[in-house]
Amino acid sequence: MDVELIRLTKRYGHTTAVDGIDLKVRSGAYCCLLGPSGCGKTTTLRMIGGHETVSSGDVVIGPRAVGDATPAERGTAMMFQSYALFPHLDCRDNVAFSLKMRGLPKAERRAKALAMLDLVQMRHLAERLPAQLSGGQQQRVALARALVTGPKVLLLDEPLSALDPFLRVRMRTELKRLQAELGLTFIHVTHSQEEAMALSDLVVVMNGGRIEQAADPRTVFERPATAFVARFIGGHNVIRLPDATEVAVRADRMRVGLEAGPEAVPARVVSVEYQGASVHVGFEAEGLGEAATALTAVIDDRAYAGHPLALGQTVPLGWDADAAHRLSA
Amino acid sequence: MTDTALSAMPAAANIPAAPASAASLTAKTRRRRALAYLQALPMALVFLVFFVVPLALTVIVSFWAYNEYEIIPAFTVRNYLDVFEGCLDTADVCTTVRTYLSTLKFCVLTWICTLLIGFTVAYFVAFHVRSRTVQMALFLLCTIPFWTSNVIRMISWIPLLGRNGLVNDTLMGMGIIRTPIEGLLYSDFSVVLAFVHLNTVFMIVPIFNSMARIDRSLIEAAHDCGATGWQTLWNVVVPLAKPGIAIGSIFVVTLVMGDFVTVGVMGGQQIASVGKVIQVQMSALQLPAAAANAVVLLGAVMLMIVAMTRLIDLRKEL
Numbered sequence: 187m188d189v190e191l192i193r194l195t196k197r198y199g200h201t202t203a204v205d206g207i208d209l210k211v212r213s214g215a216y217c218c219l220l221g222p223s224g225c226g227k228t229t230t231l232r233m234i235g236g237h238e239t240v241s242s243g244d245v246v247i248g249p250r251a252v253g254d255a256t257p258a259e260r261g262t263a264m265m266f267q268s269y270a271l272f273p274h275l276d277c278r279d280n281v282a283f284s285l286k287m288r289g290l291p292k293a294e295r296r297a298k299a300l301a302m303l304d305l306v307q308m309r310h311l312a313e314r315l316p317a318q319l320s321g322g323q324q325q326r327v328a329l330a331r332a333l334v335t336g337p338k339v340l341l342l343d344e345p346l347s348a349l350d351p352f353l354r355v356r357m358r359t360e361l362k363r364l365q366a367e368l369g370l371t372f373i374h375v376t377h378s379q380e381e382a383m384a385l386s387d388l389v390v391v392m393n394g395g396r397i398e399q400a401a402d403p404r405t406v407f408e409r410p411a412t413a414f415v416a417r418f419i420g421g422h423n424v425i426r427l428p429d430a431t432e433v434a435v436r437a438d439r440m441r442v443g444l445e446a447g448p449e450a451v452p453a454r455v456v457s458v459e460y461q462g463a464s465v466h467v468g469f470e471a472e473g474l475g476e477a478a479t480a481l482t483a484v485i486d487d488r489a490y491a492g493h494p495l496a497l498g499q500t501v502p503l504g505w506d507a508d509a510a511h512r513l514s515a
Numbered sequence: 516m517t518d519t520a521l522s523a524m525p526a527a528a529n530i531p532a533a534p535a536s537a538a539s540l541t542a543k544t545r546r547r548r549a550l551a552y553l554q555a556l557p558m559a560l561v562f563l564v565f566f567v568v569p570l571a572l573t574v575i576v577s578f579w580a581y582n583e584y585e586i587i588p589a590f591t592v593r594n595y596l597d598v599f600e601g602c603l604d605t606a607d608v609c610t611t612v613r614t615y616l617s618t619l620k621f622c623v624l625t626w627i628c629t630l631l632i633g634f635t636v637a638y639f640v641a642f643h644v645r646s647r648t649v650q651m652a653l654f655l656l657c658t659i660p661f662w663t664s665n666v667i668r669m670i671s672w673i674p675l676l677g678r679n680g681l682v683n684d685t686l687m688g689m690g691i692i693r694t695p696i697e698g699l700l701y702s703d704f705s706v707v708l709a710f711v712h713l714n715t716v717f718m719i720v721p722i723f724n725s726m727a728r729i730d731r732s733l734i735e736a737a738h739d740c741g742a743t744g745w746q747t748l749w750n751v752v753v754p755l756a757k758p759g760i761a762i763g764s765i766f767v768v769t770l771v772m773g774d775f776v777t778v779g780v781m782g783g784q785q786i787a788s789v790g791k792v793i794q795v796q797m798s799a800l801q802l803p804a805a806a807a808n809a810v811v812l813l814g815a816v817m818l819m820i821v822a823m824t825r826l827i828d829l830r831k832e833l
Binding site: 237264266268271272273286288331332 | 732741
C-alpha cells in the first residue's frame, strides 16, 4: 500500500524532532530513511507505525489517513531495533503472539507460525527460546513475527545494526529478496548509507527533522541536493568555488598531477590509504575559500602505482568540469 | 529462622562449580579453585554460624526429654507425638491441625492482598512513572512505615479500629451506621489488615525489581502485535514479573507463617497461631516441645516454598 506523509510534525516540548515533512512512498517500494542519529528518522518511522502520537500533519496509508489507529488497524508491522522478542516464549509462540491476541485457536496459530518460520528458514529452531539464538536467528524470528499477520507495510528500525558486518551483508540480501517476493512496502531506518544504497528504491536523506533529499539511490549519489547529502552519503568532495557557489565532486572523478586540468589548485598530500582496488589520498588544498579545504581523491590502484605520491608532497589537484554537481544552498 | 535460610541459600548456590576431572588438574586451575572456595568462605561461615548450627541445635533439642524444671538430653520422640496428639482421630480435628489451618488461612488471605496491592503499586511505579527521580521518591515513600517498629505500627491501628475508634466514630457521626461495628479490632479482619500493612512492601520491592528489567520495547512489540492493555499485562508483564512475584510470595509466606506478635496484638491474644504456640511453650521453658513444633513448622513452610518454586523455576528465571 502507498504510504504518504503530509506536513508530518513531531514536537517534544520546545524541540521539534520531525519538522513538517512530506513524503510519498509508492506501494511495494523499498524505502530507506537515512540520516545521522537525532535526525528524526526513527521518530518518523514510529509515527507511521502508530507508536508515537503525531503533533500535526497526517500519515496516510493506502486510501485513508490513519489518525490514532492502532498498528494492527493500520496494517503496519514493526521490526524493532533490539528485535524485542518475548524472552519467555519460544520462537513459535513469539511468532504466534499476534494471532493469539486475535483469538485464533492454538492449533491454527501454531501451524501459521511454523509456516512463517519456514519462510525465514527457522523452522528447525521453533522450540528454542530467544536467549538461545544468535543475533541473526533472532532477527529472522522477529521478521517472521512481523510478517505473520500479513501486514501491508513493514517498518524496520535499524534492523541490521546489531549484527556483525558479515551477517549484515547476508541479511541485507535476504531482506531485499523477501521484500521482492512478498511485494510489501518496506520502510527501513538506517544510518548506514551503504545499506540504504544497497537496498532501497527510494532513499530519504534526513537531517534536523527535515528531508534533505528523497530520490532513487543513483540520483542521490550522482546529484546530491545539498552539501549535507553529499557529505553524508560519502564519496564526495564539497568544494566552495570562488563565486561562492558550492559543488560536489565525486572523489573518484578528481584528477591529480599532470591530468589535473586548467582549474587545478595546489594541494598537499596528508594521507594515503591503500584499499586494494583503489587508493584513497587525502589532500589539503589552499586557495579554495579562506581556510584549507580537506579533499579526497580515489585513484585506481594501477594509475596510482604509475605515479605514487609521498606525504607532504604538493601536487596540482583538479576535476572534470562535467563531474562537478552544483549544490543548492 | 526460615528467612535466614532463604537469604543465605542463593549465595551458597553461587559457589562456582569446579571442573570434575581431578586427574588432569594443573597447578593453575588448582590455585584458582582454592581461590574460589576462599571467596565463598565468608558467606559459608555466616551461613554455618547463623543457620546450620542453630538449626541443628533445634533439631537435636526437639528430640530431648523435659520435665517441669529441667531438660534431659535423652533421645525421645515424645515431643513429636505431643504435637500430633489426637490427629489420628478422624472424628475431630486436632489442635495442631486447627492451628495450622488458622495460620494458613491468614497466610493465604495476606498473600492474596499483598500480591494484588504489591503488583499494582509496582506496576504503577515501574510503567506509569516516567522519571527515575519520582520512581525513587515513591519507592522511599513505601519504606517510610519502616522508620518505626513493627509493634508501634500495629498498635497505631487500635485507636482507629476500636469500638469507639476513629472509624466507628466517623461512620456513626456521618449517620451511616447506628451501632458501632464489632469485629473491626481483635478479629481475623484486623489481623489480616495488620499483616498486609506490614508485609506489602516485601511484595512491592521484588516485583518492581522484576518489572524494571522488562525491556520497554517488549510492551511496544505487544502493542504492535495488536495486544490490548490487559492482554499485554497478562501475556507479557505477568510472566516476566514471575520471579519477583515468587520471591515476594516466599517473603510474605515465611513471615506470616512464623509470626506470633501480630496475631497476638491484633487478635487480642484470642487467636491461635503456630508461632504463638511455640512462643507460649518457650515462655513455659518447654524448650524441647517448642523445638519440635519449630521443626514441624519449618517443614511445612519448606513444603510451601517447594510448591511455589515448582510453579516457577526460580534459578532459571534469575
